[in-house]
Amino acid sequence: MKENKKNKDHGKVILFPGMMDRLFNEAKYLAENNRYKEANELFEQALLLGEGDEVSLSIFAYSLYEEKNYERAKQVCEELLAIGPNMYFEVMELYLTICMQLRQFKQVEKIIESLFDEQLIPEYETEKFERLKNLNAHIAENQESHFQASIIEDNELEQFTATEFSVMSAQQQMMLIHELTEKNIRPYSGELKALIEKETIQPFIKSLLLILLVEQEINMTVTVTKLGQSKELNPVNVPLPTKLPQYTEITGIITEQLAQEPSTLEFALHLIDKHAIVLYPFEWAGYSSEEVAAGYTDYVKLMFGEEREMNGGIVTFLQNIEKMSDLQE
Numbered sequence: 001m002k003e004n005k006k007n008k009d010h011g012k013v014i015l016f017p018g019m020m021d022r023l024f025n026e027a028k029y030l031a032e033n034n035r036y037k038e039a040n041e042l043f044e045q046a047l048l049l050g051e052g053d054e055v056s057l058s059i060f061a062y063s064l065y066e067e068k069n070y071e072r073a074k075q076v077c078e079e080l081l082a083i084g085p086n087m088y089f090e091v092m093e094l095y096l097t098i099c100m101q102l103r104q105f106k107q108v109e110k111i112i113e114s115l116f117d118e119q120l121i122p123e124y125e126t127e128k129f130e131r132l133k134n135l136n137a138h139i140a141e142n143q144e145s146h147f148q149a150s151i152i153e154d155n156e157l158e159q160f161t162a163t164e165f166s167v168m169s170a171q172q173q174m175m176l177i178h179e180l181t182e183k184n185i186r187p188y189s190g191e192l193k194a195l196i197e198k199e200t201i202q203p204f205i206k207s208l209l210l211i212l213l214v215e216q217e218i219n220m221t222v223t224v225t226k227l228g229q230s231k232e233l234n235p236v237n238v239p240l241p242t243k244l245p246q247y248t249e250i251t252g253i254i255t256e257q258l259a260q261e262p263s264t265l266e267f268a269l270h271l272i273d274k275h276a277i278v279l280y281p282f283e284w285a286g287y288s289s290e291e292v293a294a295g296y297t298d299y300v301k302l303m304f305g306e307e308r309e310m311n312g313g314i315v316t317f318l319q320n321i322e323k324m325s326d327l328q329e
Contacts, residue, residue: 020049024056031063039063054085061094070101089120096132097263106140109133127305135267135303138326162194170202177208181215189218197223203324207241207280214238229282241276249289254296264304268296275321287314 027042043060057080064073077095085091099108112133115121121129195201196209203226213235223232241247251272258265284292295314
């Protein structure tokens with residue numbers, strides 16, 4: 001019996017002359033007109049038919065980035081970098097931005113070090129990338145500290161006292177706090193209260209201890225004194241740092257203002273989150289949310305080497321908070 005020709009041909013891709021080029025051109029047009037989802041679908045179809053050129057792959061990578069498809073965008077950038085594009089540095093900047101979105105801070109640090117070693121960074125970008133490398137190294141180190149916390153054994157917690165905690169290094173204190181997040185802290189609540197009220201405990205550590213009490217809704221009265229302010233509170237009635245009113249206002253303002261500058265936004269939000277913990281349970285007292293948002297924009301751009309006119313008072317305030325969040329000894 002003869003096979004039905006219609007069925008035999010079903011599912012085959014008929015490649016008309018110029019089809020791949022037309023798909024790439026249509027995809028580029030859609031991407032350039034902010035229709036990223038449709039563009040990405042066409043780019044994928046075109047790549048099934050053949051390899052993309054440098055321009056097409058570059059636009060595809062940016063389009064994927066705009067759609068927040070960071071894993072695929074990273075793959076396309078890697079393919080593009082492998083062929084040695086003419087706009088190598090521009091593609092590399094996008095690649096680093098994608099890695100930061102994926103929170104691969106250690107990888108970003110290592111890549112920037114390699115770029116310096118190979119002298120691929122333009123002289124006018126040197127200061128910016130040096131700051132970027134150091135900032136990624138700092139974030140990566142904090143991530144590693146949290147990971148290392150898993151090595152603390154239960155018997156160390158059984159011996160936990162405010163006196164022993166006080167003589168630990170800051171990094172040891174952080175590791176122990178991380179371990180406590182997985183435990184019922186009620187047996188230690190009295191010790192935690194004593195530490196929060198102890199004058200010599202660093203503001204950042206005090207905040208982390210208070211967050212433990214808030215998260216487990218420990219019903220007690222605690223007096224928090226830091227940064228020239230003092231407040232008596234009950235953890236049951238206190239919102240977490242990211243739920244406080246000014247935090248919500250500041251992050252909303254800065255997310256809207258820096259929507260087109262993802263790298264700046266990423267690091268600004270990172271700093272805001274960290275500083276909110278340092279200040280907790282207080283906020284950016286004495287400054288409006290608009291002033292604080294503008295201050296973080298100026299501060300991050302200053303770190304990236306951009307000269308700006310700025311409010312010296314708020315930037316100095318933020319720099320001081322940043323010092324308090326640096327627990328390196």
